[in-house]
Amino acid sequence: MQLVVQKxxxxxxxxxxxxxxxxxxxxxxxxxxxxxxxxxxxxxxxTNNLIEMAKSISKEPCKRELDxxxxxxxxxxxxxxxxIFQEKGYDSxxxxxxxxxxxxxxxxxxxKISEIDTDKIKRYLEEDKIVVVAGFQGINTxxxxxxxxxxxxxxxxVALAAKLKCECEIYTDxxxxxxxxxxxxxxxxxxxxxxxxxxxxxxxxxxKVMEARSVELAYKYNVPIYVASSHQKGKGTYxxxxxxxxxxxxxxGLTVSDNVLMxxxxxxxxxxxxxxxxxxxxxxxxxxxxxxSQTSSGDGYVNISFTTSKEDEGTVDAVMKEYIKNTPGINVxxxxxxxxxxxxxxxxxxxxxxxxxxxxxxxDNSINFKQVTTSEIxxxxxxxxxxxxxxxxxxxxxxxx
Amino acid sequence: MQLVVQKxxxxxxxxxxxxxxxxxxxxxxxxxxxxxxxxxxxxxxxTNNLIEMAKSISKEPCKRELDxxxxxxxxxxxxxxxxIFQEKGYDSxxxxxxxxxxxxxxxxxxxKISEIDTDKIKRYLEEDKIVVVAGFQGINTxxxxxxxxxxxxxxxxVALAAKLKCECEIYTDxxxxxxxxxxxxxxxxxxxxxxxxxxxxxxxxxxKVMEARSVELAYKYNVPIYVASSHQKGKGTYxxxxxxxxxxxxxxGLTVSDNVLMxxxxxxxxxxxxxxxxxxxxxxxxxxxxxxSQTSSGDGYVNISFTTSKEDEGTVDAVMKEYIKNTPGINVxxxxxxxxxxxxxxxxxxxxxxxxxxxxxxxDNSINFKQVTTSEIxxxxxxxxxxxxxxxxxxxxxxxx
Numbered sequence: 001m002q003l004v005v006q007k008x009x010x011x012x013x014x015x016x017x018x019x020x021x022x023x024x025x026x027x028x029x030x031x032x033x034x035x036x037x038x039x040x041x042x043x044x045x046x047t048n049n050l051i052e053m054a055k056s057i058s059k060e061p062c063k064r065e066l067d068x069x070x071x072x073x074x075x076x077x078x079x080x081x082x083x084i085f086q087e088k089g090y091d092s093x094x095x096x097x098x099x100x101x102x103x104x105x106x107x108x109x110x111x112k113i114s115e116i117d118t119d120k121i122k123r124y125l126e127e128d129k130i131v132v133v134a135g136f137q138g139i140n141t142x143x144x145x146x147x148x149x150x151x152x153x154x155x156x157x158v159a160l161a162a163k164l165k166c167e168c169e170i171y172t173d174x175x176x177x178x179x180x181x182x183x184x185x186x187x188x189x190x191x192x193x194x195x196x197x198x199x200x201x202x203x204x205x206x207x208k209v210m211e212a213r214s215v216e217l218a219y220k221y222n223v224p225i226y227v228a229s230s231h232q233k234g235k236g237t238y239x240x241x242x243x244x245x246x247x248x249x250x251x252x253g254l255t256v257s258d259n260v261l262m263x264x265x266x267x268x269x270x271x272x273x274x275x276x277x278x279x280x281x282x283x284x285x286x287x288x289x290x291x292x293s294q295t296s297s298g299d300g301y302v303n304i305s306f307t308t309s310k311e312d313e314g315t316v317d318a319v320m321k322e323y324i325k326n327t328p329g330i331n332v333x334x335x336x337x338x339x340x341x342x343x344x345x346x347x348x349x350x351x352x353x354x355x356x357x358x359x360x361x362x363x364d365n366s367i368n369f370k371q372v373t374t375s376e377i378x379x380x381x382x383x384x385x386x387x388x389x390x391x392x393x394x395x396x397x398x399x400x401x
Numbered sequence: 402m403q404l405v406v407q408k409x410x411x412x413x414x415x416x417x418x419x420x421x422x423x424x425x426x427x428x429x430x431x432x433x434x435x436x437x438x439x440x441x442x443x444x445x446x447x448t449n450n451l452i453e454m455a456k457s458i459s460k461e462p463c464k465r466e467l468d469x470x471x472x473x474x475x476x477x478x479x480x481x482x483x484x485i486f487q488e489k490g491y492d493s494x495x496x497x498x499x500x501x502x503x504x505x506x507x508x509x510x511x512x513k514i515s516e517i518d519t520d521k522i523k524r525y526l527e528e529d530k531i532v533v534v535a536g537f538q539g540i541n542t543x544x545x546x547x548x549x550x551x552x553x554x555x556x557x558x559v560a561l562a563a564k565l566k567c568e569c570e571i572y573t574d575x576x577x578x579x580x581x582x583x584x585x586x587x588x589x590x591x592x593x594x595x596x597x598x599x600x601x602x603x604x605x606x607x608x609k610v611m612e613a614r615s616v617e618l619a620y621k622y623n624v625p626i627y628v629a630s631s632h633q634k635g636k637g638t639y640x641x642x643x644x645x646x647x648x649x650x651x652x653x654g655l656t657v658s659d660n661v662l663m664x665x666x667x668x669x670x671x672x673x674x675x676x677x678x679x680x681x682x683x684x685x686x687x688x689x690x691x692x693x694s695q696t697s698s699g700d701g702y703v704n705i706s707f708t709t710s711k712e713d714e715g716t717v718d719a720v721m722k723e724y725i726k727n728t729p730g731i732n733v734x735x736x737x738x739x740x741x742x743x744x745x746x747x748x749x750x751x752x753x754x755x756x757x758x759x760x761x762x763x764x765d766n767s768i769n770f771k772q773v774t775t776s777e778i779x780x781x782x783x784x785x786x787x788x789x790x791x792x793x794x795x796x797x798x799x800x801x802x
Contacts, residue, residue: 016454016457058484062483062484065494069480072476075469076451078469082466083455083459083467
């Protein structure tokens with residue numbers, strides 16, 4: 001018998017009515033001859049409500065206890081969904097993370113799956129049960145209940161599919177992966193396929209449909225992922241190994257992030273000591289640096305720009321203030337009214353000239369960029385926030401996104 | 402270091418504010434030099450709300466899934482309470498039933514504790530943590546989450562106290578055990594002490610403060626129980642081994658139940674075959690019989706009365722209808738407008754004449770009784786519901802309750 005892992009997110013199981021629709025979709029698959037493992041998130045805003053309750057007690061509630069608290073959300077939705085299957089005449093059983101054999105390690109609220117013992121799931125599947133697994137959670141070696149952080153239920157689903165050697169279907173509130181967020185470019189195209197690498201790059205650069213870690217896990221174990229809408233029919237997007245069908249596009253997608261802070265430091269004495277000092281101070285405060293560029297001003301000094309996320313603004317301000325004290329004559333400028341636009345595509349690996357094509361496009365349309373970085377399959381530009389819409393339209397049209 | 406198990410019921414932890422008060426009470430005990438294991442119920446009406454959700458899906462939701470669903474209630478309250486302790490500067494850890502080593506057996510929603518492995522609790526107590534245990538739940542040999550049925554959190558607390566060899570304190574919304582429900586007799590006295598046997602008898606006869614099974618467990622392992630109010634100061638009631646202090650009263654308490662249905666069958670042929678036929682038919686339908694009395698009408702026929710709970714009325718009606726068909730000439734009468742009044746007291750074991758004293762009291766006050774049964778430490782009367790108030794007052798005054 002064929003097997004599939006399906007994952008339904010919080011908005012797909014927000015009410016009993018919506019769960020009923022989920023159950024019908026699963027049963028349809030069952031009737032097609034599939035054994036189904038269903039991974040569910042907590043109903044609607046449950047997790048946020050639980051966190052709020054804990055935060056009303058303590059600004060920083062103990063993470064071990066937060067995990068204990070949050071894990072109840074998926075336990076509730078999995079048992080209710082299982083009751084719905086039974087009411088519809090299908091044998092079903094719900095399993096918490098630990099019952100499903102999901103062992104984790106790491107820090108609470110951000111655990112990673114270390115091992116899955118699927119014996120129990122396999123036994124229940126052999127008994128022709130629809131197995132409903134509480135997503136987002138597991139158990140560590142201490143026997144504590146753990147959670148997997150953002151996108152944790154996706155990770156549960158992909159990891160189970162990897163272990164059970166089957167396809168993983170992610171049902172969510174969008175109908176697939178788009179070349180660009182349709183809210184930014186109304187003609188955005190839904191992709192039929194995207195490679196693991198492109199999807200990871202897009203996730204890292206700000207696409208919110210899937211977390212990079214779940215895609216990475218799928219890539220590592222070669223698990224095909226199908227992302228589709230839980231409430232509307234029609235095709236979704238396959239995330240899978242690059243094949244010929246997918247190779248004809250140079251640029252697959254475009255991502256945009258407004259959560260960018262850029263610091264520019266002028267007149268830094270050209271000495272690795274001064275430069276490394278900046279970044280070691282930032283690292284000590286756990287500020288994640290995204291882009292870095294350095295140019296020489298030709299007179300024994302260099303200019304340095306780096307970007308980070310706006311959440312770190314306060315910390316960066318404090319670090320830079322200290323740094324200036326120790327390095328007189330230096331000049332620091334902060335930009336927050338900026339946007340990062342990235343284009344992603346496996347085609348870039350083999351095709352040169354993408355960067356220059358974009359430079360030309362920007363120049364023709366009077367878009368100034370403040371910084372640029374390239375990776376093997378992506379190029380990112382920092383532009384003024386006011387140019388965002390224009391830049392998105394220009395790029396989407398030029399690359400047929 | 403001394404150790405105590407404290408249990409707080411659903412109404413004591415209904416809101417974060419109330420939990421805060423519970424935390425202060427526990428900390429007070431901690432400061433007195435006690436290690437504390439706290440057993441909590443689910444917040445307020447949580448369990449009922451979860452059951453209602455399941456019942457809105459299915460009239461008879463699978464009990465295994467119901468257990469999975471209900472167990473989340475105590476998991477939430479235990480983790481929140483633990484966060485409150487930490488916020489107040491006290492190290493604490495919450496444990497689900499399975500983490501606390503509570504192993505159970507039996508049918509879902511009505512499991513019994515089979516074994517407790519307290520190693521983990523002991524270790525955390527040695528680390529000076531306040532251990533908060535989710536009441537009402539455990540895990541069976543299959544690895545399924547189970548619940549312990551009515552009064553399950555009390556059972557958890559008593560069983561833990563038995564295993565840890567310490568006293569068990571039950572904090573609830575009443576300030577102890579009363580000789581009679583104060584809503585029925587406003588001068589009712591709170592008892593300082595009551596023996597295990599009397600408490601069990603009173604629980605079986607309808608007193609709602611504690612379930613008989615928890616008291617029975619305490620009796621078996623000789624765990625002293627202290628029942629008191631979680632929201633008001635003042636003394637509560639000890640449930641413990643009978644000692645001299647407690648022996649001077651003949652009648653310790655009085656219980657009243659309106660949930661009684663009485664069937665009277667006249668003209669049953671005097672043959673064990675006919676009589677046993679009635680009760681085997683009822684047993685087959687899982688009707689629990691409470692009182693039975695049989696009298697001879699002197700002409701080869703007998704009259705039989707029995708009582709059961711009103712919930713079984715439909716089943717009893719159907720069974721009696723069938724029985725009449727097979728036993729022509731028989732005459733069946735049903736009474737539902739009746740009340741059962743029971744007096745309980747260890748003193749009855751050594752003192753005769755209690756029944757006759759009550760017969761006299763009833764006769765003097767024109768109270769007719771329809772049925773009477775006696776056990777070693779209790780006597781129960783079925784009277785007309787309209788005589789309830791009068792009977793309660795007469796008995797309470799006569800026996801100084």
